[in-house]
Structures are given as structure tokens and as C-alpha cells.
Amino acid sequence: MSHANAALTPRARLRLARLIVDDGWPIARAAERYDVSWPTAKRWADRYAEAGEAAMLDRSSRPHRSPARTPHPQVRRIVHLRWKQRLGPVQIAGRLGMPASTVHAVLTRCRINRLSHIDRVTGEPVRRYEHDHPGAMLHIDVKKLGNVPDGGGWRYVGRVQGRTNRAATPDRPRNKYRGPLLGTAFVHTVVDDHSRVAYAEICDDETAATAVGVLHRAVNWFAARGVSIERVLTDNGSAYRSRHWSRACAELGITPKKTRPYRPQTNGKVERFHRTLADGWALGRFYASESARRKALPAWLHHYNHHRPHTATGGKPPITRLTNIPGQYT
Numbered sequence: 001m002s003h004a005n006a007a008l009t010p011r012a013r014l015r016l017a018r019l020i021v022d023d024g025w026p027i028a029r030a031a032e033r034y035d036v037s038w039p040t041a042k043r044w045a046d047r048y049a050e051a052g053e054a055a056m057l058d059r060s061s062r063p064h065r066s067p068a069r070t071p072h073p074q075v076r077r078i079v080h081l082r083w084k085q086r087l088g089p090v091q092i093a094g095r096l097g098m099p100a101s102t103v104h105a106v107l108t109r110c111r112i113n114r115l116s117h118i119d120r121v122t123g124e125p126v127r128r129y130e131h132d133h134p135g136a137m138l139h140i141d142v143k144k145l146g147n148v149p150d151g152g153g154w155r156y157v158g159r160v161q162g163r164t165n166r167a168a169t170p171d172r173p174r175n176k177y178r179g180p181l182l183g184t185a186f187v188h189t190v191v192d193d194h195s196r197v198a199y200a201e202i203c204d205d206e207t208a209a210t211a212v213g214v215l216h217r218a219v220n221w222f223a224a225r226g227v228s229i230e231r232v233l234t235d236n237g238s239a240y241r242s243r244h245w246s247r248a249c250a251e252l253g254i255t256p257k258k259t260r261p262y263r264p265q266t267n268g269k270v271e272r273f274h275r276t277l278a279d280g281w282a283l284g285r286f287y288a289s290e291s292a293r294r295k296a297l298p299a300w301l302h303h304y305n306h307h308r309p310h311t312a313t314g315g316k317p318p319i320t321r322l323t324n325i326p327g328q329y330t
Contacts, residue, residue, distance in 0.1 A: 008040075008044070017056065020041065021049050027042050070106055075110070078103055079107075086115060130194060134222075135229050137192075138192055138222075139273075140188070140189070142186050142188050142237070145282050146183075147182040147184065152288055185293075186203045188214040191269050196273075197227075197318040197322060210239070215245075216252070230254065231255045232254055232255075280304065281297060281300040306319050
């Protein structure tokens with residue numbers, strides 16, 4: 001790209017070159033008209049005569065040869081130590097007997113200068129993807145949370161008072177040690193791959209019937225916002241492997257997809273949303289009871305979708321990526 005003070009843009013270069021090559025203008029006269037030097041005008045005329053209009057674009061300033069560049073076998077050793085042993089530039093430089101600055105330059109060039117760019121399991125660079133429009137893929141999963149005892153849980157009142165509150169919670173079945181069974185809240189979460197808009201609801205189990213009910217309500221919720229669902233991605237839980245789930249997806253015209261076994265990173269968008277959900281809603285503030293926490297979920301979801309900046313959407317709320325919401329422009 002031409003710099004801000006360039007005398008000639010690609011379009012002006014083309015006009016200059018055509019005056020000289022096609023119209024037969026003298027180089028000096030054409031250079032005077034466009035206020036450039038004689039060598040500059042001749043250079044663009046020669047390029048145009050050689051390669052045509054495509055030659056008017058800027059060429060790379062990279063040299064044809066770089067004798068001082070780190071040899072490829074050495075680069076492979078650096079990358080191997082980074083991937084397999086998670087070593088930093090100083091440690092790698094010590095092993096290979098080379099400057100740490102050179103090692104860092106190689107790691108940056110290979111885009112593995114940050115460990116967050118490397119998959120924890122395989123050591124390979126992280127492969128990120130994003131579908132190009134809302135509804136192309138929904139990520140679905142379940143977040144399990146222990147119910148909050150009356151009076152608050154141990155995270156905010158301490159372990160001693162937390163045990164007291166747990167024991168004093170009424171109308172609960174007891175285990176063999178006479179301790180109350182508070183139960184589990186199953187938060188079924190649905191996240192759109194492109195926009196990161198999220199839908200969630202709390203259920204008492206994660207059976208196939210419950211998962212199918214959540215799917216129907218989520219599809220209707222997204223449809224009310226102008227989004228048609230094409231695919232859903234889930235893990236290999238029993239509810240999502242059932243015929244009930246497959247039948248429901250077929251009725252809705254949705255293609256069901258499964259993650260690789262033992263690879264939660266495949267469904268990483270919803271897994272990351274679970275962490276945000278826990279920090280912002282489930283564990284982020286004091287709740288005096290489980291009912292109080294459940295009542296706070298809709299307000300937090302509205303804040304997440306409509307007001308909270310999201311790094312994956314350019315620092316804007318996820319809802320801004322849904323451009324066809326009914327009533328948005330009225």
C-alpha cells in the first residue's frame with residue numbers, strides 16, 4: 001500500500017504509464033505533468049510495458065536472498081522444543097547456543113511466541129474458526145452447579161457457616177451421614193458460533209427429553225430474533241446420542257454434530273462461556289438461596305447479550321452481530 005505522502009497512487013501510475021507507452025508521450029513531459037522525476041516515470045512505464053496493469057501495484061521490499069536468516073534445520077529444533085517441552089526463548093537459546101532474541105524472532109515468525117497459541121494436548125498451533133453468519137452453528141452443553149443452601153454457600157460465608165447453613169436447609173433428603181442433599185442445577189447453555197449470543201435455562205436433569213425441550217425453546221428464541229438454525233454441536237453425552245435427540249433435530253431441519261471424544265476444546269466456545277457464566281452469575285456474587293440465584297440468571301443473560309463487550313466481536317456486545325432482529329430499525 002502506498003504511503004500517505006506518495007505522489008502516485010496505483011491509478012495515477014497507470015495513467016502515467018499509458019501516456020508514455022500507449023500515447024507516445026516523452027518521459028520528461030509525462031513526468032512533469034504528474035510532478036515526479038524522470039526515473040520514476042520511466043520505471044512505471046517499463047513495468048507497464050512488461051506486465052500490464054497488474055504491475056502498477058506495490059511490490060514487496062523483501063530481499064530475494066537473506067544469507068543471515070536462521071537456517072531451516074535450526075528453526076525446526078526451536079519449534080520442536082517449543083511444542084514438545086514448552087520452553088521459553090531463554091531456555092531454548094541456552095540449549096541451542098544461540099541468542100535469545102533470535103529464538104524469539106523465530107517463534108514470532110512461526111506464530112508460537114505465546115503458549116496460548118499452542119494446544120495443551122497436542123502441542124500444535126491452535127486452530128480457530130468462526131462461521132460466517134448467525135445460526136450456522138449452535139454450541140450446546142450443560143453446566144452443573146451445586147444448589148446454594150439457605151443463608152449462603154461457603155464461598156462467601158466461610159466453610160464453618162456454610163456447613164451450618166447446609167445442615168439447616170429444610171425440606172431436603174438426607175444422605176447416610178444425615179447431611180442434606182441440596183441437589184444440582186443443570187444449566188443448559190446454547191451459544192451461537194458467529195455472534196456469541198447465548199441462551200440458557202436451568203433444569204433439574206440432563207436427560208434426552210429435557211435436552212430436546214431446551215433445543216426447541218432455544219430454536220424458537222433465536223427465531224424470534226431472526227436467526228434460523230442450521231447445525232448444532234454437542235459432546236457425546238447420552239442425551240445427545242439418543243434417538244430422541246436425532247429425531248428432534250430432523251424435525252427441526254437441523255444437522256447434529258458431535259465433538260471428538262475426550263476433546264472438549266472442539267466445543268471451546270460454549271466451554272469458555274461457562275467460565276464467563278460462573279464468574280459473572282453463578283459464583284460472582286452472594287446469593288442467600290438457590291431461588292435467588294435462579295431469578296438472577298435472566299438479567300445476567302440480558303447484560304451478557306446486550307451490554308457486555310465481547311473480545312470475539314470486536315469489543316461490542318454479541319447482539320450487535322444480529323443485524324436482522326425484528327423491530328430493530330423501527
